[in-house]
Amino acid sequence: MQFQFNNTYVNLPDVFYKKVLPTKVPDPKLIILNQNLSEYLGFKIKDSDMENLIGLLSGNNIPEGAEPIAMAYGGHQFGHWVPQLGDGRALLLGEIMSQEGTRYDLQLKGSGPTPFSRSGDGKAVLGPVLREYLLSESMHALGIPSTRALSAVSTGEMIMREMQYPGAILFRVSQSHVRIGTFEYFSSRDDFNNVRILADYVMNRHYPEALNSKNPYKKFLYLVAEAQAVMVSKWMLFGFIHGVMNTDNMQIVGETIDYGPCAFLDTYDPNKVFSSIDHRGRYSFGNQPVIAQWNIACLAQAILPLIDKEKNSAYQQAREIIDIFPSLYQNTLNAGFLQKIGLSYEMKEDVQLVKDLLNIMADGKADYTLTFRKLCEFSFDNSNQYSALRSLFDTPEIFDKWIERWQNRLLKEKTKLDDIKKKMTKINPAFIPRNHLVEEAINKALVGDFTAFRNLIAICTQPFKSQPDFGNHMRPPQPHEEVKQTFCGT
Numbered sequence: 001m002q003f004q005f006n007n008t009y010v011n012l013p014d015v016f017y018k019k020v021l022p023t024k025v026p027d028p029k030l031i032i033l034n035q036n037l038s039e040y041l042g043f044k045i046k047d048s049d050m051e052n053l054i055g056l057l058s059g060n061n062i063p064e065g066a067e068p069i070a071m072a073y074g075g076h077q078f079g080h081w082v083p084q085l086g087d088g089r090a091l092l093l094g095e096i097m098s099q100e101g102t103r104y105d106l107q108l109k110g111s112g113p114t115p116f117s118r119s120g121d122g123k124a125v126l127g128p129v130l131r132e133y134l135l136s137e138s139m140h141a142l143g144i145p146s147t148r149a150l151s152a153v154s155t156g157e158m159i160m161r162e163m164q165y166p167g168a169i170l171f172r173v174s175q176s177h178v179r180i181g182t183f184e185y186f187s188s189r190d191d192f193n194n195v196r197i198l199a200d201y202v203m204n205r206h207y208p209e210a211l212n213s214k215n216p217y218k219k220f221l222y223l224v225a226e227a228q229a230v231m232v233s234k235w236m237l238f239g240f241i242h243g244v245m246n247t248d249n250m251q252i253v254g255e256t257i258d259y260g261p262c263a264f265l266d267t268y269d270p271n272k273v274f275s276s277i278d279h280r281g282r283y284s285f286g287n288q289p290v291i292a293q294w295n296i297a298c299l300a301q302a303i304l305p306l307i308d309k310e311k312n313s314a315y316q317q318a319r320e321i322i323d324i325f326p327s328l329y330q331n332t333l334n335a336g337f338l339q340k341i342g343l344s345y346e347m348k349e350d351v352q353l354v355k356d357l358l359n360i361m362a363d364g365k366a367d368y369t370l371t372f373r374k375l376c377e378f379s380f381d382n383s384n385q386y387s388a389l390r391s392l393f394d395t396p397e398i399f400d401k402w403i404e405r406w407q408n409r410l411l412k413e414k415t416k417l418d419d420i421k422k423k424m425t426k427i428n429p430a431f432i433p434r435n436h437l438v439e440e441a442i443n444k445a446l447v448g449d450f451t452a453f454r455n456l457i458a459i460c461t462q463p464f465k466s467q468p469d470f471g472n473h474m475r476p477p478q479p480h481e482e483v484k485q486t487f488c489g490t
Contacts (some may be wrong), residue, residue, distance in 0.1 A: 003056075003106065005065030005094040012201060015186075015194060017069035022059030022091055023112025023122070025167065027156025030054050032133065032457070033449060034150050037173060041150075042099045056153045057171050059091070061110045066093040066106075070223030072112035074188060074299055075248025078282055083188050085181065085248050086116030089124060092177060103205065106150075106176050109170040125165035126154065127153030127442045128489030130453055132170055132259040134441070138433045138460040139256055142236040145227075146256040147174040148330070161489075166446065174255060178202055180299045181248035187302035198305055200453035206253050217306040221321045223294045227254025229328035232292045236285075237336040238429070239368040243275040243486060245283050245291045247298050261486040264432045266362040266476045268368040274435070274486040289333075293325040339427055340372050342410060342420040353405060360402055367476045369432050375406075376424040429463035430474055435483035437473060 010017070030053070038045060045053060055061030062068065066142075070087035084385055090109045097103055109132075110124025129152050139146035155167035178198070186194040203210045203220050213219035231254040235242065242249075243261035251257040261275035270286030283291060289348070300318035308314035337354040361371055374389040386403075390396040413420060433456060441452040461471050467473075477483070 025155035028058035073182040088117040089122040129168035183302040233332040260488040372428040378386040436477040436481040
């Protein structure tokens with residue numbers, strides 16, 4: 001494998017990063033290599049190169065053209081400002097161009113201490129690495145903007161957390177690792193020259209359409225808000241809970257990043273929290289769009305002097321974008337939900353039809369993913385299929401009334417019901433990385449058995465495909481299997 005680096009971030013002033021080399025590991029072994037991503041990026045891998053490949057993916061060998069750096073940023077963590085964070089256990093090796101001309105960052109995660117480690121060891125342990133690999137690739141397969149994983153490598157060392165765990169390194173691929181917190185890092189220091197340098201860099205790299213705008217920085221804020229709205233709406237459509245939406249964990253181009261205490265809903269509950277550190281529900285499932293807007297406000301605050309030199313004018317212009325966010329989000333969400341229930345155009349009561357379904361699901365403690373999937377399979381003439389769908393609800397009689405309304409609405413569509421259902425199966429997954437299956441796969445991996453992990457990867461990266469042999473992976477957890485808390489793993 002050869003990386004053809006084309007680095008740009010390292011050309012920014014040196015206050016943006018610290019140069020540092022990854023820490024060598026004693027006995028790296030390849031756990032999994034993402035062949036599809038490798039091919040997409042244009043990497044050619046030969047069996048004879050395997051030893052060198054593992055060296056590259058573990059950080060033991062620095063590829064030619066790499067310029068490893070730890071990026072500087074701050075962040076609002078659970079609403080509290082932390083001025084100095086940065087890459088404490090990750091290194092940006094450099095940037096490459098894909099075959100289709102898209103620029104990607106290549107990053108090692110878990111590669112050892114950096115100047116931003118804050119006395120930490122900079123390492124990663126096996127469980128969180130496998131979780132991020134599985135979750136990020138599953139998200140990509142679902143069509144949710146996300147960073148991706150090229151590989152997971154064990155390091156041959158034991159890392160102390162609450163106990164000792166096997167060490168591992170994730171090789172992460174992303175369109176950018178610039179975060180909202182990167183802008184805040186400089187603005188909090190009143191260093192608006194570097195805020196401008198960063199904004200210009202991001203616009204040139206990711207949002208060139210902003211450069212030709214009457215007010216490029218206002219347009220930039222709008223485009224970031226739009227990207228965040230799309231990303232979060234997709235989270236909501238598929239029942240994903242990020243769990244730690246701090247501004248240092250929100251990437252500027254709207255890709256899901258930093259899979260810590262994340263999880264997918266089983267039973268639909270807008271107030272659901274999994275993260276063990278989210279004691280007040282700040283990052284609950286239903287609160288995610290509000291927090292996304294709050295984060296956009298943080299970005300707006302950071303770039304105010306760029307929007308307009310006159311403070312009140314800058315504030316008013318930024319406020320316009322912040323206030324627009326709910327409609328950007330809601331419009332995307334509504335369109336997605338209408339598609340999920342088979343509607344190709346919107347009529348007056350359609351949004352209410354969706355809201356009522358969600359309320360019934362919440363009251364009836366219905367499984368989020370299965371409800372939509374079984375709607376795809378539902379036949380008005382098949383009592384068994386209806387019974388299977390109805391059984392998901394604790395209050396099926398209320399669901400009966402909704403089904404009648406939905407049936408009547410579908411009859412107004414110009415498309416045949418069979419064709420509607422086929423379209424629905426392409427956007428309503430049968431398979432998600434269910435929390436109990438993820439935990440099971442990780443626990444087995446911790447004792448050296450990666451079979452369940454690899455199977456889960458194979459299943460969840462084809463989420464819309466009918467896979468009859470894996471019906472057990474579709475079902476919700478039994479009470480004794482339910483995952484009630486997730487952990488950051490840092």
